[in-house]
Amino acid sequence: MSDTAILINTAVAVLATVLLIVKFKVNPVIGLILGSLYLGLSTQLGITKTIETITQGFGDIMVEVGLLIAFGVLMGSILNQAGAIRRLVEKLLSVFGPKYLPYSMAVAMSTVLQSIFVDVLLVISAPLARRMAPKIGPMGTARLATAMAISLECGIIFMVPGVGSLAVAGVLGVPLGTMLICGLLLVVPTVLLATLVMSFVFRRGFWKPERDEQHVFEEDDFPQANPSGPGQMPRTPLPNEDEQASAVKLAVDQERKRETSLLLLFAPLLLSLLLIAIGAVTEIAKIHNSVLELVGNPVVALLIGLIGTTIVGRGAIGQQGVQEAITTGFKESGQILLLTGAGGSLAATVAAAGLGDILGGFFSASAVAPLVVVWVIAAVLHIAVGSVTLSAITAAGMLAPIAPALGLDPVLIALAAGAGSLFMIHVTSNTFWLLQSLLGQTVRGALKSVTVGVSVASVIALGLVLVMSIFI
Template sequence: MSDTAVVINTAVAIIAVVVMIVRFKFNPVVSLVVGSAYLGLAVGLGVQETIDAIMTGFGDIMAEVGLLIGFGVLMGAILQRTGAIQRLVQTLLNVFGAKRMPYAMSLTIATLLQSIFLDVLLVISAPLARSLAKKIGKNGTARMAAAMAISLECGIVLTVPGVGALALAGLLGVPLGKMLLFGVLLVIPTVAIAVAIMSFLFNRGWWNPERDEQTFLGEDDEPLGNDVDTAAATVDSDGPGGAGGALATKTVTATKAQTPLIVLFAPMIASLLLIATGAILDAADIHSPIIKFVSSPVIALLIGLIGTSFVGRYSLGTEPIQKAIATGFKESGQILILTGVGGSLAATIKAAGLGDILGEYFTASTAAPLLVVWVIAAALHVAVGSVTISAITSAGILAPIAPIIGLDPVLIALAAGAGSLFAVHVTSNTFWLLQSLLGQSTRGTLKTVTVGVSVASVVAILLILPMSLFF
């Protein structure tokens, strides 16, 4: 099959998935599988190879992030049940105020909580974002969802020790200290400007709660934390008290108040620090079997989950924590299925060979090399749905000639990272995680994630170009 036919059929498959979900209200899982099946057959993979791509894509993404998502959701459910999320909301509100929350949270995530493993940070911080959205009021869900998407995606490719940033630095021979410095200098204005632009659009009528939001799983059936929130005077209430009645609720709240906030979050913070330590030591070529084991994402999150469970039991007792874990399992099922079928479509696109086709059409241009690497990364990301892969591939095209044309490799790394952010869409498991965890419809997620992160991508390259004049 010709390259043109592959490109056209891939575009048709992606558009069809979006239309089925947005226009005809098909379930996203069904739509993604149908789109994957169409693409595989249309480009000539054959029946068996198409089925293999769908199954392998699902299995590969589950092997990569399945346990991470499960552990993260469970940890978040326990923190929500203990009231830790609500108390942190109130603390942040007291410090920054409601109107500044999208900026405060997005800049914190992009600079201080670098997305070493984006899915982990997302599932842990999503309950906080949902609670903050209620405090903000009008367009709260839209503003917090866009802020989350922009900061999470920018952090992973622009800020060390994000996995994308580490990979780009290694590929182009950029010292980690230099990558960290330039990345922070870029990511702060990029995130702030992109969040401001999206907030402007939402406040000018580009968000319709009736069509762009949906009930978050768990809100209608045993809301997360409902039996610990009601009697707390300084935190939100998601609903009436639990079965324990007023006396039990007051007792739980009093117990919760005695547990310092830092203690409740300590296991989660420790798990993220373990992951960060492992990534940094690995990048520095320092190896230790013990550190490698405890800093691996699955083990680090397991340690965090066990620690959070013990702290939760100390704070509330065994029964409320068991209920929280049960609710977390109920949440994670939908999230895992959506994430997996997103991997199926991405795998089918990869099997169709679109990434290789696009790579042949683009060559380095001495006139505008940074724009070229941005365009290549953007095109590859639209095709294969992987931020990290598209960034590395595009940077690799210009890496050999960087010394000849006089470009600092760190600028190529940043341009590749910026381009890889363009058009995060239905092939990305992050898209579906944000849709599920933040209570958005698919239509709403296309606005907050696809458009929001694309705005950040464009802002970033517009900031990188003048930087190239001085470095």
């Protein structure tokens, strides 16, 4: 088949997948598999080869990141149940003060809190941000809203164990230790610079409180620490014995949570990330030590973190609380795993169709052009579909086959794809609406704090990735 035909059919497959998901409301997993089937058959891979490629692509990425995603989500669920998020944000306020709260929150949410499912993290932290906004000043809501939007989205795609970073690393075969170190080097300056830029433009009149904010929350509004749905607010207790007993149990649980050291709650997660980083360093330095190789393996490191979090969680919320958190975590990880696997299937089919060889002829040995192209592809896909992880996986999968020929480290493609997938988060994104409603913004306000804010982070991240490409 000619190169032109392969390019056309690949474009049709991606466009059809987008239309199925956006226009016809087909489940993204089904849409991705249908797009993979069309691409394989239209590029003459044959029925058998197409099915094998789809299933192998799904299986390969599950081998790479399946357990990692599950372990990370379960750790985050236990930490959420233990009230660790609320306590960490309150600690940041007491240590750094209102002036620097947007920056300290941005760094914390984009790094240490990335094991927590993004919607849950947002629902828990939003009421805290609402209460703290007046302490920051007239631009408090705008600054905290954009800091949260930037940190949530950057963290999920750049920082291990964020599900987006795990998925993209799996597609490209990037060692998790390398992804952790490079992602950390990228995400911290990105969120700080983007938050600084947005704070500057807000103070110059970009934010109009009378038009961009809506005061729909009472002063004492505060969602439950483990809500059954986004934005669900606590109901007024009924004066009966069952409700009184539940209130007493809740008070006891809250007291137990306060007794558990915040550092102790996060210690297992921090230990697992440290072990992964040590594993990466020993590999780069070519240090051969069986113990370090074992505990530095990402699967073992995150398993150690999960076991430690479970033990600490029992002391904080009891065995029943841990079991409830694990049940919730399994529900959350299931949909993430399916979407990640289906994205791996499409990426594998794109590679098998020969797109990589064709694109390889369009680029010189320079790393700049491919990185900009993968950013643009991810940005366009995200604008259409609204999924950060899906757009990053698809864009990375398209250019992954040519990385060796260009001498380009796959981690740079992963980071560039992640940066592009952040561009123009808007009304197709569930996170957009959660940030708009839970932080008391109008749609106009959310377009400024979320869409513009995260897009600024996307462009800054691309620039930093290009700088990193000089040294990697």
